[in-house]
Amino acid sequence: MTKPRILSAEDAKRLYDDLGAGQDGEAYYEDPALDLVVAHGSFATAQSIFEFGCGTGRFAQRLLGDHMPLAATYIAVDVSPVMAGLAKERVAAFAKRAMILQTDGSMHLPIADDRIDRFICAFVIDLLSDDDARALIHEAHRALRSGGLLCLTSLTRGRGVVPRLISHLWTAVHAILPQRVGGCRPVALRPLVDERLWKIDHMSQVAPFGIASDVLIAKKR
Numbered sequence: 001m002t003k004p005r006i007l008s009a010e011d012a013k014r015l016y017d018d019l020g021a022g023q024d025g026e027a028y029y030e031d032p033a034l035d036l037v038v039a040h041g042s043f044a045t046a047q048s049i050f051e052f053g054c055g056t057g058r059f060a061q062r063l064l065g066d067h068m069p070l071a072a073t074y075i076a077v078d079v080s081p082v083m084a085g086l087a088k089e090r091v092a093a094f095a096k097r098a099m100i101l102q103t104d105g106s107m108h109l110p111i112a113d114d115r116i117d118r119f120i121c122a123f124v125i126d127l128l129s130d131d132d133a134r135a136l137i138h139e140a141h142r143a144l145r146s147g148g149l150l151c152l153t154s155l156t157r158g159r160g161v162v163p164r165l166i167s168h169l170w171t172a173v174h175a176i177l178p179q180r181v182g183g184c185r186p187v188a189l190r191p192l193v194d195e196r197l198w199k200i201d202h203m204s205q206v207a208p209f210g211i212a213s214d215v216l217i218a219k220k221r
Helices: 009-040 058-067 081-090 130-143 161-176
Strands: 048-052 073-078 098-102 116-122 144-155 198-206 213-220
Touching: 009 058, 009 081, 009 116, 009 144, 009 198, 009 213, 048 058, 048 130, 058 073, 058 081, 058 098, 073 081, 081 098, 116 130, 130 144
Parallel strands: 048 073, 048 116, 073 098, 116 144
Antiparallel strands: 144 213, 198 213
């Protein structure tokens, strides 16, 4: 199997700086997966939430406004200064309990051990190499409290004729010009999660407009 062409952190930063607010145009296929994260992520009982790769802050605004307790805190990182700036604007009304940081693309989380209740990574795993994805999930395990939830969404290999065809075409384009598809490619989430460390509470696939995404919610053991 051909090794996927993974964008460097600098290339991803440049790509998403250029994309800016245009990233919200992907909501038509992202939102059904994010709806499942909300449905199964038990955010109403969370006190501390961390998001890796917050993009424009669209999901952060939704969580802070509608699903998190009033005293709960939200911290997010993004490699793109443009995205971090957009996210800060979007959550400005919640500035006392929301913080957005720009990072260098490292998988290391700026969080102490056992400090957060929810770790979110929505449509970022599909940008990473498998090794980086596993390193990030390991970091999430370190930062989450016992019983905390790992909340992941990613493009994936579709089931059924149309989703399967679209995921094959997407993979083919990614192999030639990854920037054309935002650096993202269909991946399988479950093999990245070590079930000795995590108990999978929810695993499902949605495919709006034939674009398949996996949703995985796992509890820290």
